[in-house]
Amino acid sequence: MSISSLMKLCVQGHGMSALHLNDSSISAHAILAGGYDVVVTSYEFVEANASKKTTYEDKIEAYSKAGDHDAAKPKKPTTALATGLWALTGLIIKRGYMDEAHVVNKRDGKRHLALVQLPVSSWCLMSGTLPHNRWHDISGYLDFVKGHPYTSHEKFMAQFSAPNYTHSASRDIGGAQLLLLQRFLQALIVIRPRDVLKLPPCRRLAFPLDLTNEQAGIVCELTEKYKMCCGMGDQAVTVEDTEETNALGLAIRAQMHCLHPRLAPPSEKDDFELDREVVANTTAAKLNKTYSVEDISAAEKRKQWLQELDEWTVEMFDESPHLFALTHFLDSMIKRLPDEKLVVFSQYLKYLDIVELIMRKRFGVKCLRYDGTVGQIRRVEVQKEFSNARPPRPLLITAGAGSTGLNLTSGRVVVLTEEWWNASIEAQAISRCHRQGVKGEVTVVKFHIKNSAIDAEISRVRESKIRTNTALMARLIHKHDEIPTPVQLLY
Numbered sequence: 001m002s003i004s005s006l007m008k009l010c011v012q013g014h015g016m017s018a019l020h021l022n023d024s025s026i027s028a029h030a031i032l033a034g035g036y037d038v039v040v041t042s043y044e045f046v047e048a049n050a051s052k053k054t055t056y057e058d059k060i061e062a063y064s065k066a067g068d069h070d071a072a073k074p075k076k077p078t079t080a081l082a083t084g085l086w087a088l089t090g091l092i093i094k095r096g097y098m099d100e101a102h103v104v105n106k107r108d109g110k111r112h113l114a115l116v117q118l119p120v121s122s123w124c125l126m127s128g129t130l131p132h133n134r135w136h137d138i139s140g141y142l143d144f145v146k147g148h149p150y151t152s153h154e155k156f157m158a159q160f161s162a163p164n165y166t167h168s169a170s171r172d173i174g175g176a177q178l179l180l181l182q183r184f185l186q187a188l189i190v191i192r193p194r195d196v197l198k199l200p201p202c203r204r205l206a207f208p209l210d211l212t213n214e215q216a217g218i219v220c221e222l223t224e225k226y227k228m229c230c231g232m233g234d235q236a237v238t239v240e241d242t243e244e245t246n247a248l249g250l251a252i253r254a255q256m257h258c259l260h261p262r263l264a265p266p267s268e269k270d271d272f273e274l275d276r277e278v279v280a281n282t283t284a285a286k287l288n289k290t291y292s293v294e295d296i297s298a299a300e301k302r303k304q305w306l307q308e309l310d311e312w313t314v315e316m317f318d319e320s321p322h323l324f325a326l327t328h329f330l331d332s333m334i335k336r337l338p339d340e341k342l343v344v345f346s347q348y349l350k351y352l353d354i355v356e357l358i359m360r361k362r363f364g365v366k367c368l369r370y371d372g373t374v375g376q377i378r379r380v381e382v383q384k385e386f387s388n389a390r391p392p393r394p395l396l397i398t399a400g401a402g403s404t405g406l407n408l409t410s411g412r413v414v415v416l417t418e419e420w421w422n423a424s425i426e427a428q429a430i431s432r433c434h435r436q437g438v439k440g441e442v443t444v445v446k447f448h449i450k451n452s453a454i455d456a457e458i459s460r461v462r463e464s465k466i467r468t469n470t471a472l473m474a475r476l477i478h479k480h481d482e483i484p485t486p487v488q489l490l491y
Helices: 003-014 028-034 043-066 085-089 110-116 135-144 153-160 175-186 213-233 247-259 298-310 321-336 349-363 376-388 423-430 453-474
Strands: 018-020 038-040 093-098 120-125 202-209 342-346 368-370 395-398 413-416 442-449
Touching: 028 085, 043 110, 110 135, 120 135, 135 153, 135 175, 135 453, 153 175, 175 453, 202 321, 213 247, 213 453, 247 321, 247 349, 247 453, 298 349, 321 342, 321 349, 321 413, 321 442, 342 349, 349 395, 368 376, 413 423, 423 453
Parallel strands: 018 038, 093 120, 202 442, 342 395, 342 413, 368 395, 413 442
Antiparallel strands: none
16 A cells, blocks of 8 residues: 555544654654654655664764764754654554565564664554565564564574574475464464455466577576575585675576676676665675775766666677567567556666667667666656556566555556566566556566576576465465464374
8 A cells, every 4th residue: 555545544534643754854752742643654764764863873972982072963863763752751652554564574674673673562564475585584574573482583493494404404394383383373464365356367478588509508507506506405515716606696697697698797707796776585685785985886887887888789789689589579569559558577777777778779669767776756757657658658667666565557568577586576566567456457478588597496496485485374364254273283
């Protein structure tokens, strides 16, 4: 549910006074004086509030240690939520509601930590994809539940994972552990089947294609190194003679090489920087590289990349069979179905840069963009342009920016440019168009590279996660008029 929809529900449906908290200059005292029944805000706002408080505390500590009282004392920032006022006055938050709660399930995430610190009496979490990636991601939700012993991920895994669990071993669940976790979760969660939404049918199509033999060989080599790095259930094996030993980094390199060989040079000694907005599922925090002081800024690097891209020749674009197939497919759809709106999802920002440029230069099609480089004001404008533009303009969108909290019900064709590791994020992306309020049929087209070793591996991992998560949730889902059947622990 969008913030605007929630505000209308509070004000019109229940006659409550509501505040949309999106102004960082508003203080806790102002909220208190306003006497609001409901305060609606975003995860980003809560995180930014907590960050301001932490930064101020660090500055004050450094100021005190320095002992230089002639220096200017750090100014205390205005923080409406990350403040001791609520606890001091005894006015703790009665109930906290989190929509799309799966985006804050990771215990070490900044948003998660910011929310946990709020003085909330009890939480209500809502999500269409509770086990967002792997079954044990559920551990993070327990920080918002009181009175249980699983106060750390290690304690959670020690209880519910296989008896021989270690950090380097497979974290499968089944048998007694699965039943025990289901029994435990029955006391905490309510899950409704997806069919209660009563959505029109969603048609799914596959678009197969092949890489060149040279590309396929390079991708196969990178994929094998990725498997070695993972250990595939055993202890991880270090890949020798390479600067990249991070498993996910190798997999990303392989997939980016599939999309266009110039996105990931075949030699690992070539200059290669992983984008900050790389993949939707941030499996490895190491991917968010920090730039050294002497290094140019991320913004400057992006500017250089776009300048280099603008100088590409036609032959450079055509080095990629994937790009050729994707752009000709989009051009064909635009010509054959001129009134249908297209939404193109990719996990890779730079690949969308390439697609946008070639669509404009080769086909004369101006695409809209919605990604991490687009400011909040411009994002609202993009949504309006996408809905109202005649003829329609294709929307190129990154999974990280548009997989949740975005309404694109006017979109009729959803294009997934590559295989995704996380089926939940893929479902969330499709749900931007295939959701309540949609009229007519939504078609989803996924591009799949038949001779790509990394595509095969990603598909295998994704399907394995789906099987495990489906088995876990099967005993927990029921309709409102069905009496839940307690999971029996006799075996």
